[in-house]
Amino acid sequence: MAEGPTITTIAERAGVSIASVSRVLNGLPTRQETVRKVMAAAEELGYVRNAVARSLKSRRTHQVAFAMADVGNPAYLAMLRQIQPVLKAAGYRIVLHSTDAVVADEIDVLHSLGERYVDGLIMSPLRVTGRHLQMLATARAPVVIIGSVPEGTPVDNVRADSRTGVKLAIDHLHALGRRRIGMVNGPPDTVPGAARGAAYIEALEACGLPYDENLVQIGDFYRAEGGRAVAALLDRVPDLDALMCANDLIALGALDVLRAAGRRVPQDVAVVGMDDTDLAAASWPSLTSVSLGSAERGKAAAELLLDRLQHGEREPRVVTVPPRLVVRASTTGEEEGGT
């Protein structure tokens, strides 16, 4: 933990000016002799360049922030897993923010861009409020939003297509002969909550199934809350034969509660989750789940941000990642073996 050497220290040691040291360190044309002396001094002193000073001068931090709603949700992790290598390869560090989907915290993160400790931000908000849009419009660094923002918002935008995703799931359940399909959703004031709720109604109608509002239960995007919501739903509609869950955590809660209630999955009640997280493959029974392409969305977001960082101003872009239904035992009863 010794005092770190600076270019001044090196300059003294090598008997040259700090300008020469800087030049050598940055590979600018310099006399061989000088290069040798500087390198030798730097080596002996164990010099490492100071990133902070460099940032102040260059106005670039080589850091990018990623703001996730919930560190406990594997869907965000899947994004992070893809974001990480893309940014790292381009020489960026990742600063992690966990907002717990609290709007004030998200606004804080947006506001803190003004502190200029990062060159850009990838954010995945659950709600997009007026304040969000206002902050986004005046953000002091490029932002990529994973989730949907209104047209005209001056940020790059990576979207999932949960509408089609829900339709894939409902069609699948319908094809399996299910007719009383319940929906366990997260808060309707969240972007995914609203989209998935609307998509459910739409998909039912497309199948020719009647929409019964008793079949819809609002909870939250966590396992315990999901379980509670399912319990309430079962209570009200004992004869339902399938559950569309707005994410995998809710679906796990559903499995908990159904098991406790003695309902067999999928014989009595088929269950579908969303996000196709690692948990879906590990659960019992394994969970049919709609992949919304978390990994792909993370990768796309990182690439959009990099492009923006490297090429500066341009029109905002929108990338939409298509969903995919991953069928497992919770709807078909067939556990896959092997790896």
Next chain:
Amino acid sequence: MAEGPTITTIAERAGVSIASVSRVLNGLPTRQETVRKVMAAAEELGYVRNAVARSLKSRRTHQVAFAMADVGNPAYLAMLRQIQPVLKAAGYRIVLHSTDAVVADEIDVLHSLGERYVDGLIMSPLRVTGRHLQMLATARAPVVIIGSVPEGTPVDNVRADSRTGVKLAIDHLHALGRRRIGMVNGPPDTVPGAARGAAYIEALEACGLPYDENLVQIGDFYRAEGGRAVAALLDRVPDLDALMCANDLIALGALDVLRAAGRRVPQDVAVVGMDDTDLAAASWPSLTSVSLGSAERGKAAAELLLDRLQHGEREPRVVTVPPRLVVRASTTGEEEGGT
């Protein structure tokens, strides 16, 4: 994305000196009138203080790095989940590094402390090599290691007690009447690999069970590798009746392979994992697992680092977190219902 205002901008606008602006912004005693003018100007301009310049001056970045081996392993996530709020509450941001347990990458991270972009580091290396120790001895910022380092290494150290943990598991299996207990371990040149391998032998002897090296199979700490290792082990020792797996991912791989091989869990083969991750509770059958206190270790690490950052030099500390056996269906056959 307008040019950001600086204290100079504010000073001009308010008609005072930059020194006064700085004072007001830092809450130092100032005349009311001046305060008012400065605040008004700052408000109008949407001023946000520049973190980089502030860091250069104060030699504090208010950032802490967390270097995890594997973003895909929920055990590290559990740590992160605890580290995050502790550091955030103290005003620190988290910079995330994923090293994939590659020694060179970990050394890089240690080396990069010299760049002074963080005030400290929490690292959880799988291996601790000579180079690690060498870098730790000369690290340019406080480091907390999650994992075991030799006595005398000048860093704070949070340890799991996998020796006791393995013993808990073996005792449990022995008490259930299992006598041919296999071990699926990660690489023996890793700290946990070595510790758990030795603990297995020790625990067997403590139970009065003979040690048979055929019962030990080396793989790696991932699901697919774990599965392959189990397959090899089953091939060689068809009559084993229990598996001690060195982490939960390996155990999941074991479940995959056992299912494919038509062995019932736990009737034919009981399975125990380690780390007690979310996956253990979600898997089928749910997984008995030894909790090594990932969450507690993360919390302890964050607190040690904070203490060090706030109080400066002091003797290195060692915190050891006790293990806990979490019994589930993969050894007893009884699925818990409910949440």
Next chain:
DNA sequence: TTGTAGGCGTTATCAG
């Protein structure tokens, strides 16, 4: 090719 000097935005010292 090399050195001197100014500035990136803040904080802090020291006279007024």
Next chain:
DNA sequence: CTGATAACGCCTACAA
């Protein structure tokens, strides 16, 4: 109480 002014460590004209 306030205003110059000097750092913090680095980069980069500009001049020698």
